[in-house]
Amino acid sequence: xAVISQKPSRDICQRGTSLTIQCQVDSxxxxxxxxxQQPGQSLTLIxxxxxxxxxxxxxxxxxxxxxxxxxxxxxxxxTVSNMSPEDSSIYLCSAWERQGNTIYFGEGSxxxxx
Amino acid sequence: GEDVEQSLFLSVxxxxxxxINCTYTDxxxxxxxxxxxxxxxxxxxxxxxxxxxxxxxxxxLTVLLNKKDKHLSLRIAxxxxxxxxxxxxxxxxxxxxxxxGSGTKLNVKP
Numbered sequence: 001x002a003v004i005s006q007k008p009s010r011d012i013c014q015r016g017t018s019l020t021i022q023c024q025v026d027s028x029x030x031x032x033x034x035x036x037q038q039p040g041q042s043l044t045l046i047x048x049x050x051x052x053x054x055x056x057x058x059x060x061x062x063x064x065x066x067x068x069x070x071x072x073x074x075x076x077x078x079t080v081s082n083m084s085p086e087d088s089s090i091y092l093c094s095a096w097e098r099q100g101n102t103i104y105f106g107e108g109s110x111x112x113x114x
Numbered sequence: 115g116e117d118v119e120q121s122l123f124l125s126v127x128x129x130x131x132x133x134i135n136c137t138y139t140d141x142x143x144x145x146x147x148x149x150x151x152x153x154x155x156x157x158x159x160x161x162x163x164x165x166x167x168x169x170x171x172x173x174x175l176t177v178l179l180n181k182k183d184k185h186l187s188l189r190i191a192x193x194x195x196x197x198x199x200x201x202x203x204x205x206x207x208x209x210x211x212x213x214x215g216s217g218t219k220l221n222v223k224p
Contacts, residue, residue, distance in 0.1 A: 001159070042202065043157075043214045092156055101145050103204075103212055107156040 002027050002095045004106035012112045013083050020079045021109045023093030028073035031096040034066070037108070038089045046091075049076040083113045118205055120215040127223050132190040134218045136203035139184060143205040146179060148188045151200045151217070160188070160201075190220075198222045 003026040013019050023032065032049040047055040047068055055068035070076040080087050093106040117139045126132045138146065147162040163170045163177045163186075170177045176189040186203055200217040207213060 006156075042216045045212070090156075101206060102147075102159060102162060103206075104159060105149075105157040110154075 001102070002029055002097060002104045004093055004095055004104055006091075006093050006106035006109050008109055009107060010110040010112075012114060015084055015113055017083055018079055018081045019083065019111065020077050021091055021093070023076045023078070023106055025074045025095050029095040030098045032070060032076045033094045033096065033103070034068060034076070034078045035092040035094060035105075036089045037092060043092065046078070049078075080111065083111075085113045087111065088113045118203060118213050118215040120201075120203060120218045122216065123219050123221070125221045125223065126193050128193060128195055130193055132188075132193045132197070132220055132222075134188045134190075134201050134203075134220065136186040136188075136215050137184055138186065138203070138205045138213075138215075140205060140207050140213075141181070141184065143207050145206040146177075146186050147204040147206070147212075148175075148177065148186075149202045149204060149214075151202065153199075157202065193220075193222050195222045195224055 005024045007022050034046040035043045037043050045058050046061045047057040049055050049068050049070040051070045065081050067079045090108040090110050092108045094103050096103045120136045144165050148160045149157040150160050151157050161172050161175050163179050168179050174191045178187045200219050202217045203215045204212050
C-alpha cells in the first residue's frame with residue numbers, strides 16, 4: 001500500500017494569506033486527489049491532480065482559490081489562497097492505485113484560519 | 115453514486131459487537147470500502163469488498179454486502195476502546211470517483 005506524507009500537519013493562518021500543502025507518496029501512483037473535510041463533515045473531493053497538466057476540479061472548486069500542482073507521479077501540492085475562516089478544514093491528499101482499486105490517504109493538514 | 119448514508123452515532127460496551135450500517139445508491143459500484151478516522155488523524159483503510167461478494171472476514175472485522183438492497187455493514191467483534199473512531203463507508207464509482215458517507219462515530223464504553 002502507498003504511504004502518503006503531508007506537510008504541514010497543522011497550521012494557524014491569518015485571514016487573507018495563502019498556504020501551500022505538500023503531499024509526497026512513497027511510490028508512483030496512477031492518480032492523486034485532494035479532499036476537504038470540514039469540521040464534523042464527510043469528505044468532499046476538491047480536484048484530481050494531473051501529472052504535468054492542470055488539475056480537474058469538482059463543482060464548487062476553482063483553480064484561482066485552490067491551485068494544484070503535480071510535477072511527477074509521487075508529489076503534489078495544494079494551495080489554499082486568500083484564506084477566510086470558512087477555509088478552516090482538514091485537507092487530505094490521497095492516492096489511487098489501479099492494482100487493488102484502492103484509495104489511500106495522508107494524515108491530513110489541519111488548517112485553522114483566524 | 116453521491117448519496118451514501120450512515121447513521122451518525124453508535125455506542126457500545128467494551129467486549130460487545132458493533133455493527134455499523136451504510137446504504138449506497140449506485141448499483142454499478144464495483145468496490146465498497148470501510149475507512150477509520152481516529153481523532154486528529156487521516157483516514158485509514160480498514161477493508162474493502164468487491165461487489166460480487168456478499169461477505170468478507172478479516173480478523174475481528176466482518177463486512178456484509180446486500181447488493182439487492184444496496185446495504186453494506188461492518189461488524190467489529192469484541193469491540194475495544196481503541197476502536198473508538200469515526201467510520202466511513204465509501205463506494206467506488208467510475209473507477210476513480212469515490213463517494214463517502216457522512217461517517218458513524220463509534221463510542222466504546224469501558
